[in-house]
Amino acid sequence: MKKQVRSNIFILITLFLGSNHLGVEAQPCKPSGWLRGREPPPKKCNPENDSECCIEGRPCTTYKCSTPVSHRTKAKLTLNSFEKGGDGGGPSECDKNYHSDNTPLVALSTGWLNRRHRCFENITIYANRRSVMAMVVDECDSAKGCDPAHDYQPPCPNNVVDASEAVQKALGVPRHDWGELDIYWSDERVPLQEPLALLGFFTSMVCQKMIVCVGYISISFSCLGFTLTYYG
Numbered sequence: 001m002k003k004q005v006r007s008n009i010f011i012l013i014t015l016f017l018g019s020n021h022l023g024v025e026a027q028p029c030k031p032s033g034w035l036r037g038r039e040p041p042p043k044k045c046n047p048e049n050d051s052e053c054c055i056e057g058r059p060c061t062t063y064k065c066s067t068p069v070s071h072r073t074k075a076k077l078t079l080n081s082f083e084k085g086g087d088g089g090g091p092s093e094c095d096k097n098y099h100s101d102n103t104p105l106v107a108l109s110t111g112w113l114n115r116r117h118r119c120f121e122n123i124t125i126y127a128n129r130r131s132v133m134a135m136v137v138d139e140c141d142s143a144k145g146c147d148p149a150h151d152y153q154p155p156c157p158n159n160v161v162d163a164s165e166a167v168q169k170a171l172g173v174p175r176h177d178w179g180e181l182d183i184y185w186s187d188e189r190v191p192l193q194e195p196l197a198l199l200g201f202f203t204s205m206v207c208q209k210m211i212v213c214v215g216y217i218s219i220s221f222s223c224l225g226f227t228l229t230y231y232g
């Protein structure tokens with residue numbers, strides 16, 4: 001009986017956190033400005049692997065924010081090299097080091113890196129009916145670009161997960177699709193396999209959370225017309 005109560009509480013906490021999470025970072029994201037493209041000097045900007053180079057005079061939109069992060073955050077998966085001499089420009093933003101492209105690593109757009117709060121976090125990327133965990137080590141700068149620090153590449157769009165070769169392989173992305181693929185990612189470190197996590201995820205999608213406090217704690221969820229109430 002006691003066990004039952006405890007697991008009920010756990011479910012409710014899962015639901016509570018799950019549904020709470022949706023509201024986080026939910027501000028609209030507008031461009032922060034723009035910058036004028038500058039022609040890369042000779043031997044600058046490595047256009048390998050579909051990397052773009054700035055064009056003289058072409059304006060580029062800049063962003064300091066990205067869309068809110070959820071259980072299914074829509075993004076573009078691009079290819080990045082984290083090795084020295086690769087197309088990633090300088091060392092990784094989070095630890096100022098280079099890394100092997102054989103490890104699952106990603107750079108996130110500026111807004112998603114969230115002032116480095118996501119550095120070293122392991123995110124889960126879903127594509128091709130597969131999922132892979134990858135560590136966040138770098139920024140795909142959406143706010144700046146077309147300068148030596150960014151190898152004369154334009155600012156990143158604000159919806160990019162820029163991933164190492166290891167990530168592309170783990171997801172089974174065909175080589176010709178390396179560079180731009182529609183994917184989802186989430187902060188959850190394990191794919192949602194546990195029934196409880198799945199239930200929490202589902203509920204947070206369809207339920208409206210209401211908290212009523214009368215003396216003791218009472219939490220109530222309203223789902224598709226049904227209401228579930230917990231009295232603590």
Ligand SMILES: *[C@@H]1O[C@H](CO)[C@@H](O)[C@H](O)[C@H]1NC(C)=O
Nearest residue numbers: 046048049081085086087165
């Ligand atoms: C481009 O991709 C290939 C194959 O993944 C890799 O060997 C090479 O280092 C990459 N080049 C750059 C400049 O990142």
Ligand SMILES: *[C@@H]1O[C@H](CO)[C@@H](O)[C@H](O)[C@H]1NC(C)=O
Nearest residue numbers: 119120121122133134135189
């Ligand atoms: C992410 O995963 C790596 C490799 O599995 C691990 O070393 C690291 O501690 C993890 N980071 C966090 C924040 O759990």
